[in-house]
Amino acid sequence: MKTTIPEQELMDKGHMACLGCGGALAMRYLLKALGKNSMFAIPACCWAVIPGVFPYSCMEVPLQYVAFEATGAAISGMEAALKAKGKKEGVTVVGWAGDGGTLDIGIQALSGAVERGHDVKYVCYDNEAYMNTGIQRSSATPKGAWTTTTPVGKTKFWKQTNKKNIVEIMVAHDIPYTCTASVAYPEDLIKKAEKMKDIKGPCYMHIYAPCPTGWKYPPEKTIELSRLATETCIFPIYEVTYGKYKLNKNIRDEKKKPVIDYLKTQGRFRNLDEETVQSLQMYVDNEWNKLKKKIECFGEDK
Amino acid sequence: MGLLEIRWHGRGGQGVVTASELIAEAAILEGNFIQAFPEFGPERMGAPIKAFTRVSDEPIKIHSQVYTPDIVMVLDPTLIGQVNVTDGLSDEGILMVNTPMSAEEVKKVLGFNGKIYAVNATKIAMDNIGRPVANTSCAGALVKVSKLVELDNLLKVTEEKFGEKLPEKAIIANKEAIKAAYEEVSV
Amino acid sequence: MKMVLSGNASAAYGSMLARAEVISAYPITPQTKIVEKIADLIASGEFKTEFVKVESEHSAMAAAISASLVGARTFTATSSQGLMLMHEVLHWASASRTPIVMVNINRAVAPPWSVWADQTDSIAQRDTGWMQFYCESCQEVLDTMLLLYKVAEDKDVMMPAMLSEDAFLLSHTSEIVDIPEQEEVDDFLGKFEPEMILDVENPMSFGSLSMPHQYYYEFRYKMAEAMEVAREKILEVEKEFEKRFGRSYGGLLDLYRCDDAEIVLVAAGSMSSTIRVAVDEMRDKGVNIGLARLRVFRPFPVDEFRKLAKNARIVAVLDRSFCFGYEGAFFTEVKSALYDMDVRPLVKGYVLGIGGRDVTLDVIHEVIEDCQKTKETKDEPFKWIGLKGGEE
Amino acid sequence: MGKKYEIEYKDYRDLPLSPIAKGTTLVFKTGGWRTMRPIIDLEKCKKCGICWKYCPDVSILIVDDYPKVDLEYCKGCGICANECPFDAIVMVEEESQ
Numbered sequence: 001m002k003t004t005i006p007e008q009e010l011m012d013k014g015h016m017a018c019l020g021c022g023g024a025l026a027m028r029y030l031l032k033a034l035g036k037n038s039m040f041a042i043p044a045c046c047w048a049v050i051p052g053v054f055p056y057s058c059m060e061v062p063l064q065y066v067a068f069e070a071t072g073a074a075i076s077g078m079e080a081a082l083k084a085k086g087k088k089e090g091v092t093v094v095g096w097a098g099d100g101g102t103l104d105i106g107i108q109a110l111s112g113a114v115e116r117g118h119d120v121k122y123v124c125y126d127n128e129a130y131m132n133t134g135i136q137r138s139s140a141t142p143k144g145a146w147t148t149t150t151p152v153g154k155t156k157f158w159k160q161t162n163k164k165n166i167v168e169i170m171v172a173h174d175i176p177y178t179c180t181a182s183v184a185y186p187e188d189l190i191k192k193a194e195k196m197k198d199i200k201g202p203c204y205m206h207i208y209a210p211c212p213t214g215w216k217y218p219p220e221k222t223i224e225l226s227r228l229a230t231e232t233c234i235f236p237i238y239e240v241t242y243g244k245y246k247l248n249k250n251i252r253d254e255k256k257k258p259v260i261d262y263l264k265t266q267g268r269f270r271n272l273d274e275e276t277v278q279s280l281q282m283y284v285d286n287e288w289n290k291l292k293k294k295i296e297c298f299g300e301d302k
Numbered sequence: 303m304g305l306l307e308i309r310w311h312g313r314g315g316q317g318v319v320t321a322s323e324l325i326a327e328a329a330i331l332e333g334n335f336i337q338a339f340p341e342f343g344p345e346r347m348g349a350p351i352k353a354f355t356r357v358s359d360e361p362i363k364i365h366s367q368v369y370t371p372d373i374v375m376v377l378d379p380t381l382i383g384q385v386n387v388t389d390g391l392s393d394e395g396i397l398m399v400n401t402p403m404s405a406e407e408v409k410k411v412l413g414f415n416g417k418i419y420a421v422n423a424t425k426i427a428m429d430n431i432g433r434p435v436a437n438t439s440c441a442g443a444l445v446k447v448s449k450l451v452e453l454d455n456l457l458k459v460t461e462e463k464f465g466e467k468l469p470e471k472a473i474i475a476n477k478e479a480i481k482a483a484y485e486e487v488s489v
Numbered sequence: 490m491k492m493v494l495s496g497n498a499s500a501a502y503g504s505m506l507a508r509a510e511v512i513s514a515y516p517i518t519p520q521t522k523i524v525e526k527i528a529d530l531i532a533s534g535e536f537k538t539e540f541v542k543v544e545s546e547h548s549a550m551a552a553a554i555s556a557s558l559v560g561a562r563t564f565t566a567t568s569s570q571g572l573m574l575m576h577e578v579l580h581w582a583s584a585s586r587t588p589i590v591m592v593n594i595n596r597a598v599a600p601p602w603s604v605w606a607d608q609t610d611s612i613a614q615r616d617t618g619w620m621q622f623y624c625e626s627c628q629e630v631l632d633t634m635l636l637l638y639k640v641a642e643d644k645d646v647m648m649p650a651m652l653s654e655d656a657f658l659l660s661h662t663s664e665i666v667d668i669p670e671q672e673e674v675d676d677f678l679g680k681f682e683p684e685m686i687l688d689v690e691n692p693m694s695f696g697s698l699s700m701p702h703q704y705y706y707e708f709r710y711k712m713a714e715a716m717e718v719a720r721e722k723i724l725e726v727e728k729e730f731e732k733r734f735g736r737s738y739g740g741l742l743d744l745y746r747c748d749d750a751e752i753v754l755v756a757a758g759s760m761s762s763t764i765r766v767a768v769d770e771m772r773d774k775g776v777n778i779g780l781a782r783l784r785v786f787r788p789f790p791v792d793e794f795r796k797l798a799k800n801a802r803i804v805a806v807l808d809r810s811f812c813f814g815y816e817g818a819f820f821t822e823v824k825s826a827l828y829d830m831d832v833r834p835l836v837k838g839y840v841l842g843i844g845g846r847d848v849t850l851d852v853i854h855e856v857i858e859d860c861q862k863t864k865e866t867k868d869e870p871f872k873w874i875g876l877k878g879g880e881e
Numbered sequence: 882m883g884k885k886y887e888i889e890y891k892d893y894r895d896l897p898l899s900p901i902a903k904g905t906t907l908v909f910k911t912g913g914w915r916t917m918r919p920i921i922d923l924e925k926c927k928k929c930g931i932c933w934k935y936c937p938d939v940s941i942l943i944v945d946d947y948p949k950v951d952l953e954y955c956k957g958c959g960i961c962a963n964e965c966p967f968d969a970i971v972m973v974e975e976e977s978q
Contacts, residue, residue, distance in 0.1 A: 061689065073552045081560065223963070339657065342656070
C-alpha cells in the first residue's frame, strides 16, 4: 500500500457519526497527524455527540467538552495551565469546533485566543450549518442553501447572503499560520496539521467537511463532492504562512468546473433559480480572482 | 480619641486619595486603626472628587460613607464656591484650605463659623517640588493642625509609599514640601 | 506583616499567597484594582503565575475551568455584568468539579448604569453550584480566600467558591491587613493535586454526554452531597486556620451578641459591621439585640438559623437585593429554614441599600425601631426602607 | 495506558466526580446500522489503500496488504465503493435476519 498517511488511528471505531460523515474523516486525519501528545477542547457541535456517551469515548487523546462559545478560551486556559505546570513542551493544544461554534457564537473567544498569541491550534470542521441541532443556517451556510431555518417552499426563502469568510478574518489576525483543507485531500490536510504542530503560536485550519444528512446527498458521495467543491473553486485549498499566501491545489482555468456541477449534487440547492445560480457563479469567480491576486502579490516566492 | 473622620476635597489627578492614605498609614504607625477610601464611583481627571480617612484608637467597624467629618481639607482653592466643602461640618469642626487667601478671607467667603486654617500649599509645592501638586503639602499642614500623628511618621510613610513609584529626588522634594507646610501653617 | 490594603488589593494578595497558577480575568469597575494589582505583583517579580488577559468574563471562567482540569490552581475576579455574563459557565465549573476561587465585587446590575454596592449579581447565581461567602473587612477577604482554596480543593468537596465583597465599601476601602507568611500559607494549603486531570499520558474525555436513564441524575446528586460535605469542611478548616493564624470569622453564620437577643438582625456584607455598631449602641440602652451575619449563603446555614431562632422573638432579615415577583432572597431563605420549627420567631424582611444607597447607622436604627414597634406574631410583608415617597 | 471496555456503575458512589469517560467506543458495534454491505473483489484490488484512507468509520482493515471490511463496525456508507478507482468494491443489500 503506497500512502503517506500515518497508520496510527487515535479515533476508535464505534463512534456515533452518521454514515459518510465528513467531520469524522476530518478528525481521523487530524489525529493521525498530531499524534497522541495532543489535548482537545470541543464545544457543542456534532463532535460533542460523535465520541459517544459517558463512560465511553472514541478519542484516544484527552478531551474536554466546553460551552458552545468557549473553545478559544478553553484552549487558552489549557495552554496556560500546561505552561504553569511545566508540561507544555511537546503537547499540542487543539480547539476543534464546527462552523457555528467558530464563525458565529465562538468567534469572540477564538479572536481573543489567537490575538493573545497562545500556542494553540484551532481547527474548524465546516459542514455549513448547525447540523447537530438539525440543520439550521449558520454564517457558514452558502447563499442559496436550504436549511430548516431557510426553508424553501412556494417562496424563495433560502439563505440570502454569502458565506462569511472566516479564513481571511483569521489571516487578518496576523497569526503565524492559517490554512484551508478538505477531506478530499487527506495528504494535504495531514501535511498542514504536521506543520501547525511544529509552529509555535496560534494556527487556524478550516476543513471542508460535507454532511450527507444536512446537504441531502447520498453518503457515498462525500469525497466526490468535496473534490468538486475545490475543482469549482468554491472551496480553494490554500495556506498563509507568516503572511505569505500559497495555493496548494491550483485549478487551471480550463479545468475549472462550473458551480452548477457542484450545486446539482445536493438536495439543499434543488430549488435554486437561474438568477441565484448565476450570482453564485459570479461570487465564486470574484473570490477566486481575489485569492489569485493575493497569491500574485503576497505569494511565498515574492 | 474615638473615631475621627477627615474629608478631602480635590480634583481627579491631584493625588487626593494618596493624601488620604498617607495620613491613614501614618496613624497606623502610632497604633491606630484606620480606613481610607475614595468617593465611591468612577474618577475623572479634573472633576471634583472627595476622599476620606477614618482614624480611631479602636477597630473601625462602620462601613458607610462619611457624612459628618471632623476635619475637611480642601486641596484645590478653585473648588471654593463650586463644591459645598463645609457640608456636614459642624462649628466644632476644622476646615483647612489650600489657598493664597487668609483664614479670615476664607471665612468671609464661606460663612463657616468653626476653625479655619489657610495654607498656600500650591506655592509650597511649586517652591519645593516644582509642580503644583499640593497633596503632600496639605497632608503636612493637616498633621500640624490636627496633631493626629507625628510629623516624622508622615515623612516615614511618604518615603515608603513613594519609594517604588518616584525617583529619589522627587521623594526628597515631597518630604521638604511636607515640612515646609508643617512649619508655615500657624496653629 | 501588616499592610494597608483595599478589599481589591487583599484579593490580589490572597491569590498570590495561595500561589494561584493560572489567573484569567477581565477588567470591570470596581474590580479593576484586583487585576491591576496582580499585574503589578507579576511585573515586580513577586508573583509567578500565568495571567491570561481574556477578552470577556465568559472566557475568563471558561479558561479557568480548562486550566483547573489540567490541574492548575486557578483564580478569577469579576463584578456585576461580568458575573452575569459568566452565568452559563458557572454551572459548567461546578459540574466539572473544578475548585476555582473567584472574587466577586457586589455591584448593581444595569440599567440604569450603577457601579455601586448591591448583592443582586451574586444572589442571581444562587443555583449555579458555587459556594458563596460574603465578607465585611479587607482582612476577612484575604483570610477567606485562603480558606476557600482549602475547602474547595478538598477531595470530598471539589466545588468552586465565590467570595463577595461590596463595591467601594470594601473593594476601595483601605484597612490594615495582616499578611501571613508565605511558608505558613504553603503549609496550610498544600498543593492542588486533583485525582483526575487532562493528561496526554492518560487520555480521558471530560464532560461526556449522559442519557436520562444513565448517570446525569447521579452526578447532580454527587454535587449535592459535596455541598453537604463542604458545610462541615468550612467549620473544620476555619478551626485549623484559627489555630495557625489566630483569626476566625464565626463559621457559616457569624453571631454577634445573639446569646440573649430578643431581636436578631440578619445581613451579609459590609453593612454587617455597621450593624455591629448599632447593636452596641442599642445594648448600651438596654435593648437585647444581636447580629447574625450571613457569611455563607451556599451552603445555607440551616441548623445555625434554627438554633438561633429558638430564643429570638424577632428575626429581621436585611436584603441588599430583590427577587421580583416575591421578596428579598435572604428573607425567603431564612423563613424557609425555620418553617417546620414548633415555635418560630417572627421573621421580618427589609429591603435596603440597593444600587449603592448608603446603609448608614441611621438606616439600621430605623430598621431596629420598626422591629421594636412590632407586636404582631405572624409574618409580616417586607418593607423597602428609605423609599422616596414610600413613608406612610 | 489503554482504555477500558464495558463499564457499568451500579452505585453512584462508584462514579467519578464528573462525567469523565475512560472507556472506548469499541463496545458499540455500529455494524448494526448497516443496510448496505461492501464486498471487495480481491482479484480487481490493486492494494492502493484508497478505501482505507477514506473510511470515516476506520472499518477497512489491511490484512496481508489487502483491504478487509470490519463488519462489526462498518456502517455501510459506501464511500469505499464510490472512491475505488478499480471498481473492486460493490455495495449489496444486507440480507434481513
